[in-house]
Amino acid sequence: MTLREPGQPDTAPLDTKAIREDFPILSRTVRDERPLVYLDSGATSQKPRQVLDAERGFYERHNAAVHRGAHQLAEEATDAYESARETIARFVGADADEVVFTKNATEAVNLVAYAMSNAATADEGLRRFQVGPGDEIVVTEMEHHANLVPWQQLCQRTGATLRWFPVTDEGRLDLSDLTELVNERTKLVAFAHQSNVLGTVNPVAPITARAREVGALVLLDACQSVPHMPVDVRELDVDFLAFSGHKMLGPNGIGVLWGRRELLAAMPPFISGGSMIGVVHMSHSTWADPPQRFEAGVPMAPQAVGLAAACDYLSEVGMDRVAAHEHELTAYALKRVGAIEGVRIVGPTEAVDRGGAVSFVVDDIHPHDLGQVLDDRGVEVRVGHHCAWPLHRKLGIVATTRASFYLYNTLEDVDALVEAIGAAQRFFGTRD
Amino acid sequence: MQLDAMYQEIILDHYRNPHHKGLRDPYDAEAHHINPTCGDEVTLRVTLTPASGSELDEKAVVSDVSYEGMGCSISQASTSVLTDLLIGRTVAEGMRTLDAFTELMQSKGKGEPDEDVLEDAVAFVGVSKYPARIKCALLGWMAWKDAVSQSLEKEGA
Numbered sequence: 001m002t003l004r005e006p007g008q009p010d011t012a013p014l015d016t017k018a019i020r021e022d023f024p025i026l027s028r029t030v031r032d033e034r035p036l037v038y039l040d041s042g043a044t045s046q047k048p049r050q051v052l053d054a055e056r057g058f059y060e061r062h063n064a065a066v067h068r069g070a071h072q073l074a075e076e077a078t079d080a081y082e083s084a085r086e087t088i089a090r091f092v093g094a095d096a097d098e099v100v101f102t103k104n105a106t107e108a109v110n111l112v113a114y115a116m117s118n119a120a121t122a123d124e125g126l127r128r129f130q131v132g133p134g135d136e137i138v139v140t141e142m143e144h145h146a147n148l149v150p151w152q153q154l155c156q157r158t159g160a161t162l163r164w165f166p167v168t169d170e171g172r173l174d175l176s177d178l179t180e181l182v183n184e185r186t187k188l189v190a191f192a193h194q195s196n197v198l199g200t201v202n203p204v205a206p207i208t209a210r211a212r213e214v215g216a217l218v219l220l221d222a223c224q225s226v227p228h229m230p231v232d233v234r235e236l237d238v239d240f241l242a243f244s245g246h247k248m249l250g251p252n253g254i255g256v257l258w259g260r261r262e263l264l265a266a267m268p269p270f271i272s273g274g275s276m277i278g279v280v281h282m283s284h285s286t287w288a289d290p291p292q293r294f295e296a297g298v299p300m301a302p303q304a305v306g307l308a309a310a311c312d313y314l315s316e317v318g319m320d321r322v323a324a325h326e327h328e329l330t331a332y333a334l335k336r337v338g339a340i341e342g343v344r345i346v347g348p349t350e351a352v353d354r355g356g357a358v359s360f361v362v363d364d365i366h367p368h369d370l371g372q373v374l375d376d377r378g379v380e381v382r383v384g385h386h387c388a389w390p391l392h393r394k395l396g397i398v399a400t401t402r403a404s405f406y407l408y409n410t411l412e413d414v415d416a417l418v419e420a421i422g423a424a425q426r427f428f429g430t431r432d
Numbered sequence: 433m434q435l436d437a438m439y440q441e442i443i444l445d446h447y448r449n450p451h452h453k454g455l456r457d458p459y460d461a462e463a464h465h466i467n468p469t470c471g472d473e474v475t476l477r478v479t480l481t482p483a484s485g486s487e488l489d490e491k492a493v494v495s496d497v498s499y500e501g502m503g504c505s506i507s508q509a510s511t512s513v514l515t516d517l518l519i520g521r522t523v524a525e526g527m528r529t530l531d532a533f534t535e536l537m538q539s540k541g542k543g544e545p546d547e548d549v550l551e552d553a554v555a556f557v558g559v560s561k562y563p564a565r566i567k568c569a570l571l572g573w574m575a576w577k578d579a580v581s582q583s584l585e586k587e588g589a
Contacts, residue, residue, distance in 0.1 A: 031434065366503065368503075372438065372439075384469055384471065398470070399471050
């Protein structure tokens, strides 16, 4: 333990050996007894025992349907669920009543998009959310389909126009037309905090500043940032933040939408049914306050408890340390993978404003074929367009291979990747 | 090392030197198929010659299959093998070959393909062990089926 100046982030190196012992799956072998080298955390992360135990513990001790019933188990389950909400809110600098649980981050984005299209047919009080012909929604060319298709659909339903920031050849957002793209007609700007393909960390401040000037709402897709760096919703000054549990050591089946209190309070519901109501009559109903208004049906309490355990785990390690560790891996991977003959990095080639998703193409080897050789050696990466098809089209490539890192990865994992790429080049005869 | 079982020399040969590649005229129907998981695509044309009279039916002969595509070795090689197998056969024979190939691809590596029917396509048995790659192998075949159906429908209309 080293002493730090007050206010300085703790970036002490991680004890990856100890961390890896918390993740049972990392000690297994794949394909002919090869040790697993898991480089696909951008798709989904592995889970530590602490998270699995928390979920199991809920089922074994407290399981009941939350926010229903008055028996002891129902009380305990509701307590566990709402305490989990507090922990998860604290993890991103938010208050608990601004945190809505969804099935995943995709549903969180859809919740806002559908609130906006439901508002189009509702009363004047919802004007801020109303979109129609003449209004504009702005996204970026590097969006994951989850933060693109819902906005396309919203525009198709309402007659609004979809516009987007282009991406430069280096893989950064081109903000040169910021004031033209985000203008008085703009109702909402939705963009990724960190690209799931390029690794680019986008500049949030200038975009939100411009959005404020014109009164547009801002939604940040934080799926690739909340798991990997300290994120504080107040500092970011956005209106909505969406992220998923399974990419940050948590269980599947839970995502989070954070929204400003006054916005959530004004928004119409997306999915309606049980436990999101105020009063129900045969002909009409009123809504509960947020967050319950947006959580129709029996919610995923065990997964919320698991996700809270994941937040505790990450907080205990320290998000500054996680970010510093991944920065080291990214810089090393950019250097080593980028140095292989016939390999080109797709995205920023320097580890500046850049997270640990390293995508690349290898001359004359299709990513599917490359992935097959890597998999044969236990190196598990993602191949394809990574749900960012328009970005690949813009960059003039069909598909890429992506290695993505997390706190349990090591420099040796990067070495295994480099070695496996060389093996693929030899297998397909593109290198001696 | 299971790679050699998957990437048999026949497959790599077809990948490096594809047969009948390029789009040719005239043709009866064209199909464009995309694998949505990776973005690989193939455009495939078929030309049918009626067996007798002017009716196009199952007895018609597949006189040409031409294609353009971009994709992995499996999808490209499989389309190349397809042209070898199906050009010169009747539509009915082609559909039987397609069925045999589809069955092989669903065999999870346990298929015992009839080499008389599938010829070079027997090499894809190793691919059937990898669920993520089955779509690659079937990409061109599904486009062929689509193009043939279109040709026959046009005739019937």
